[in-house]
Structures are given as structure tokens and as C-alpha cells.
Amino acid sequence: MSLRFALLALLRVGPLSGYDLQKQFSVSVGHVWHAPGSQIYPELRKMEADGLVVAEEQTRGERGARRLYHVTPEGETAFAAWMRSPVGYHRVRDPAHLRAAYLEAVDAEAARAVLRAHEQRWQEELAQWEEEIARIDAGESPMLQRRLAVTAPPEQAATTAWKRFAYEGLVDRARTEIAWARRGLELVAELER
Numbered sequence: 757m758s759l760r761f762a763l764l765a766l767l768r769v770g771p772l773s774g775y776d777l778q779k780q781f782s783v784s785v786g787h788v789w790h791a792p793g794s795q796i797y798p799e800l801r802k803m804e805a806d807g808l809v810v811a812e813e814q815t816r817g818e819r820g821a822r823r824l825y826h827v828t829p830e831g832e833t834a835f836a837a838w839m840r841s842p843v844g845y846h847r848v849r850d851p852a853h854l855r856a857a858y859l860e861a862v863d864a865e866a867a868r869a870v871l872r873a874h875e876q877r878w879q880e881e882l883a884q885w886e887e888e889i890a891r892i893d894a895g896e897s898p899m900l901q902r903r904l905a906v907t908a909p910p911e912q913a914a915t916t917a918w919k920r921f922a923y924e925g926l927v928d929r930a931r932t933e934i935a936w937a938r939r940g941l942e943l944v945a946e947l948e949r
Contacts, residue, residue: 759799760808762789764827764835767809769902773822774800784899787888787926800825808834852933856940867944875937882930889923892916 762785766777777800778793791799803809808831811823827835852874859867891897900919907915 758789759791759795760803761835761838762791763796763799763803764808764831764838766899767825767827768832768835769899769906771812771824771826773814773824775822777825780899780902787885788922803831807831859940859944864944864948868941871937871940871944875934875941878930878933878937882927882934885923885926885930889920889927892920892923 762781763777765785766772766780772780774793774797778796781791781796800809800811804811804825807828809825810828811825814822814824816822852870855870859870862870888897892900895901897919900916903915903919904912
């Protein structure tokens, strides 16, 4: 159900087509909630059937058309209720940590490869999230700019602070995973002695 609320969060800023939603998703909430386009379009149809959004057909050129989605009052109410409800945490499915629990089954070089790949992945994530924080700080985050454009001036500082806070959590997670991979590399070296 979180996909529904991630889409509502984006649409609350202003109407978007499915294509534009997909683009916004990948550069904004997609950092904290992954969903491919193959999930976004069916969810939009369900949201429309549930009365959370309404789609407006727009003509594009002579033959083309697109659907522009708007949040309904029911969608606003559902989003507000979701924001007030407790977070529903799911059991962790972490392939890297699962594999680490059984690294004794491979030689030291294979274990190092697993840990180096994990470190590299999280280095890339860290760079991406630090870049996003820099964009937030510089006022260059496209989604934040859209949000601030429809946010009353007294709430703009809070909107920016909470957006930055979310990315700070992602940076902390990346740094933790990098440190964990490095400790694993030290363990490989220690076990080789």
C-alpha cells in the first residue's frame, strides 16, 4: 500500500501525467520506495477506481492524449490518515546479509568479492544521497522546488528540513553498510591468518 501513498505524496504537489509521475518518482520518492512503471500505472487505475485521484484527458498534438491525475478530497483524507498511522514495518529480506552468514562456504577471494561489491553498491548510494542533500541545500532539488511552490511560506522551512532529514537517514544507512562491509573484509583477513 505504500506505493499508493508515495504517488499521492507526489500528486499533492500538483497534477501529473503517468509518465511525469514515473519520472518524478525515480528522482524523488524512488530513493526510499522503489516501484517500476509496471506497478505505477496499475496502482493509478486502482486509485482512480477508489476515488483517491481523478484523471483528466488532455489532447497532445493531433492524435495523442494523456491522462493528467489530480488528487481528490478523498485522496487528501486518505493521505493524511496514512501519515498519522503507525509505520507498518516488514520483516527484512537482505540478500547481502543472508549471504554473509554463509561466507565460510567460499574461499577468501570469493568472500572479499561479495564484500567489495556490497561496499561499492553502498558507496554509489552514498554519493547519490549526498548529492541530493547538496541539491536540497542549494535549492536545486526539482521535487522540493515543486513542493515549496505550493507550500505556504511559514511551512517552507519545515518542508525543506524534513526532506533533508529523510536523506540524512539514507546517508547514515549507506555509511553503516560501508563500515559493515569493511569489517567483513577485515574478518576475511583475520581468518586467513
